Amino acid sequence: MSYQKRSKDELARRVAHDIHDGAYVNLGIGMPTLVANHLPEGVEVILQSENGILGMGPAPAAGAEDFDLINAGKQPVTLLPGGAYFHHADSFAMMRGGHLDICVLGAFQVSATGDLANWSTGEPGAIPAVGGAMDLAVGARQTWVMMDLLTKQGASKIVERCSYPLTGLACVKRIYTDLATFACTREGLRLIDTVPGLGHAELERLVGLPIATA
Template structure:
């Protein structure tokens, strides 16, 4: 059967759909920052940025950017009423102290049991950039990953065992991809949903691992 991948905005909307009322959430650099644009205005969610912001809103309208108010990826953001900014040491204390309900991160690889590799590919000349990823991965109550399922070479980023340096062990609970949403469990990967037209056997063949339906 034929299927269409989720666009980056559709994927961000899928992640936002699962964020509950009242959650405090860190959005990592890259694709996860798009999630801020898809949280319903009627739902109270406190968005955290590791450079020292709590209460971020969606991206500003074109021409309304304030480059003194940016997220950890140096993108201009907005601040909702009641929002605050503070020293990054206080921000890391929030991350390490278990005060975040969810963090949404990008990844190079995620293992079937939830190991995360998202800071270095090990390639010669690649610039290691772990940032606050380790603190977020183990400090948040839940770690979700948002990424394309396949590399540009067509290889699955969901693997049996990560070959890249690890960021955290067994920390990822869910993986949101352009083709499917999966849960990482001690027993392996469980499929929560797939794009229309994609079959479980086809997804399993793309990933190269056995999958269970939720």
């Protein structure tokens, strides 16, 4: 049976569905920022940005951007009633102090047991430092990764052991991808869901690792 990948917005909607009411959440640079546009109505989620914002809303409409109000990825954002912005140091104290329920990060690689590599591939000209990702990965109560399952070359980004520089050890609890959702456990990967039509054997072939179903 054939299957179709989740689009970026469908993947963002899938992540948003699992965020509980009242959660304080940091959305990392890149694809994770799309989650803000898909939070369900009637669910209060307080979004934090590491450059010092709490209470962000969805992306502004075209033409309504305020470039004095941006997230850590320099994208224009909106501020909901009651929202606030504050010093960068206070933001990192929030991140490091265990005050965030969830952070959603992108990744280059995630190991089956939850090691995270998301800041450098080691290529010349790459980003020179890890930024706030290390603080988020170990400071949030849950770290989720949102990414494509495969590289452009068709290799799995979920690996037995990360070959890229590590951001954090055993910190990732869930991996949301365009083909399936996984939990990372001490024993390895556990399947949460897949796109319709993608069989378990084919998914294991793509990932190259055993995937438990219960």
